[in-house]
Amino acid sequence: MSPVFLILALVTLLSAVAAISFRNLVHCSLSLVVTFAGLAGLYLQLHAQFVGFAQVLVYIGAVAILIVFAILLTRSADTPNHAVLAPGWLVGIAVAVVVFGALGLAILKSEAISKKVPAAPEATVKQIGDALMNQYVLPLEVIGLLLTAAMIGAVIIAMRDDKEAK
Amino acid sequence: MFDNITNWIDGLTAMQQFVLFSGVKIFAVFGVLMTCVAYAVWVERKVAAAIQDRVGPNRAGPFGLLQPACDGIKAFLKEDFTPDHVRKAYFWIAPAIALIPALLTVAVIPFGSNLGAQKMVIADLNVGILYTFGIVSLGVYGIVLAGYAANSKYPFIGGIRSSAQMVSYELAMGMSVIPLFLWVGDLNLSQLVISQQGFVGWLPDALGSVRLPNWLVFQSPMLALSFFIFLVAAFAETNRTPFDLPEAEQELAGGYNIEYSSIKFALFFMGEYAAMITASAMMVTLFFGGWTLPWFGLDQPATSIPGGLLHIGIFFVKVVAFVFTIVWVRWMWPRFRYDQLMDLGWRRFIPLALVNIVVTALWLWIRSRS
Numbered sequence: 001m002s003p004v005f006l007i008l009a010l011v012t013l014l015s016a017v018a019a020i021s022f023r024n025l026v027h028c029s030l031s032l033v034v035t036f037a038g039l040a041g042l043y044l045q046l047h048a049q050f051v052g053f054a055q056v057l058v059y060i061g062a063v064a065i066l067i068v069f070a071i072l073l074t075r076s077a078d079t080p081n082h083a084v085l086a087p088g089w090l091v092g093i094a095v096a097v098v099v100f101g102a103l104g105l106a107i108l109k110s111e112a113i114s115k116k117v118p119a120a121p122e123a124t125v126k127q128i129g130d131a132l133m134n135q136y137v138l139p140l141e142v143i144g145l146l147l148t149a150a151m152i153g154a155v156i157i158a159m160r161d162d163k164e165a166k
Numbered sequence: 167m168f169d170n171i172t173n174w175i176d177g178l179t180a181m182q183q184f185v186l187f188s189g190v191k192i193f194a195v196f197g198v199l200m201t202c203v204a205y206a207v208w209v210e211r212k213v214a215a216a217i218q219d220r221v222g223p224n225r226a227g228p229f230g231l232l233q234p235a236c237d238g239i240k241a242f243l244k245e246d247f248t249p250d251h252v253r254k255a256y257f258w259i260a261p262a263i264a265l266i267p268a269l270l271t272v273a274v275i276p277f278g279s280n281l282g283a284q285k286m287v288i289a290d291l292n293v294g295i296l297y298t299f300g301i302v303s304l305g306v307y308g309i310v311l312a313g314y315a316a317n318s319k320y321p322f323i324g325g326i327r328s329s330a331q332m333v334s335y336e337l338a339m340g341m342s343v344i345p346l347f348l349w350v351g352d353l354n355l356s357q358l359v360i361s362q363q364g365f366v367g368w369l370p371d372a373l374g375s376v377r378l379p380n381w382l383v384f385q386s387p388m389l390a391l392s393f394f395i396f397l398v399a400a401f402a403e404t405n406r407t408p409f410d411l412p413e414a415e416q417e418l419a420g421g422y423n424i425e426y427s428s429i430k431f432a433l434f435f436m437g438e439y440a441a442m443i444t445a446s447a448m449m450v451t452l453f454f455g456g457w458t459l460p461w462f463g464l465d466q467p468a469t470s471i472p473g474g475l476l477h478i479g480i481f482f483v484k485v486v487a488f489v490f491t492i493v494w495v496r497w498m499w500p501r502f503r504y505d506q507l508m509d510l511g512w513r514r515f516i517p518l519a520l521v522n523i524v525v526t527a528l529w530l531w532i533r534s535r536s
Binding site: 030065068126 | 307329340
């Protein structure tokens with residue numbers, strides 16, 4: 001484990017914990033930005049430049065800023081007084097541990113892990129595009145359809161609000 | 167003396183040389199950029215004065231040329247006042263976050279061919295353009311944080327306006343360059359410059375010596391449209407008039423930077439001008455041939471030190487021309503209304519950019535089949 005990886009992992013984990021434990025939602029969303037940046041750093045450290053910068057562009061530049069924007073617009077600065085932890089937090093942690101254990105066990109027992117890792121190929125953007133447009137074109141289209149459905153749903157919810165206001 | 171230095175450099179390992187030359191390049195580019203930022207302010211004031219039939223700064227030094235230095239010293243020495251009601255941590259961090267993205271973008275821009283064996287670009291990334299858009303999209307955080315940190319009404323509205331505006335135009339900007347990369351087939355900015363050598367092929371031979379450089383903006387109507395969308399989006403991304411709504415003085419008394427003074431205010435100011443210069447550098451690299459000129463063989467990578475310096479000079483002149491245009495527009499055009507801005511971004515430019523992508527792809531497909 002290189003020191004760079006350790007620092008990035010530490011930053012990512014700490015900011016992720018911060019993102020779920022602050023009372024003020026603005027602090028939470030900005031911690032989330034740091035988490036995204038840490039992930040982008042991890043991708044870059046694995047020489048996955050395309051994924052790394054796509055992470056910066058999409059998650060930090062678009063998704064997170066929309067979250068910050070929405071929080072600022074709706075409930076700007078008021079900090080909620082109730083406890084950060086929901087009442088069933090013990091159960092939540094138990095479920096999380098079980099899921100993590102199951103996933104970890106599945107990964108450790110799978111055949112993929114025993115295979116020797118081949119040297120990472122220098123994946124060009126062209127190869128990524130080829131893979132997306134040929135081999136994985138169906139999953140890509142399905143994801144596109146899903147996101148379109150989600151967007152239409154969001155628009156409909158927003159429109160309904162508008163009518164009630166009138 | 168000179169031999170000693172060359173010997174010492176030759177004695178270093180490849181890694182040490184890389185670190186040394188990268189360090190030198192970073193400091194040189196940073197120094198030039200910051201000087202340009204200072205003098206862009208001077209140019210802005212002089213151009214504004216000329217357009218409004220005034221004299222402009224003329225007291226400090228000849229033609230007021232020492233004015234930027236005076237402004238800088240003043241900004242550093244002025245009392246750094248922090249109002250009571252602000253959110254301190256964000257208030258401190260926001261000016262830095264506003265300046266950093268504008269500086270980081272320069273890293274991938276090829277500002278010359280080469281000097282000796284060194285390529286004149288700080289980081290020759292394969293996904294250069296993705297890096298640029300990723301970093302540019304961070305610029306909005308400085309302004310949003312400043313608006314939130316100020317904890318008062320006008321800055322807050324400025325911050326909100328800014329985030330909506332920049333997120334909207336980022337889409338149009340990102341989509342406007344896709345035809346460019348479909349056309350060239352490479353995301354590396356150095357390769358993009360190389361693909362703009364020579365003269366365009368579509369002008370009829372009858373014109374003789376009247377020839378257009380093979381810059382991407384001239385290569386096809388689709389790419390010219392790309393440039394047009396990119397130019398407008400660049401105005402919006404850098405918060406320049408006619409899209410300077412985040413700081414509209416008459417409505418918001420300055421917007422997100424109201425509560426700031428001294429060097430913190432200067433950082434926002436420098437960030438805005440640095441963003442303007444990097445946007446100009448991007449436009450030169452993407453659409454106007456970067457460091458190339460098609461005449462006198464200046465479109466080939468330099469083989470000598472003076473040739474390399476000449477390429478840097480060409481790039482610099484092109485960037486200055488764009489900066490001048492951006493300044494010029496500010497003093498000639500009124501500001502858009504906010505609904506006009508949103509309408510233009512979402513209902514005009516984004517569909518136009520999408521159609522442009524489809525048309526370019528179709529054209530390339532037809533061309534590849536014939």
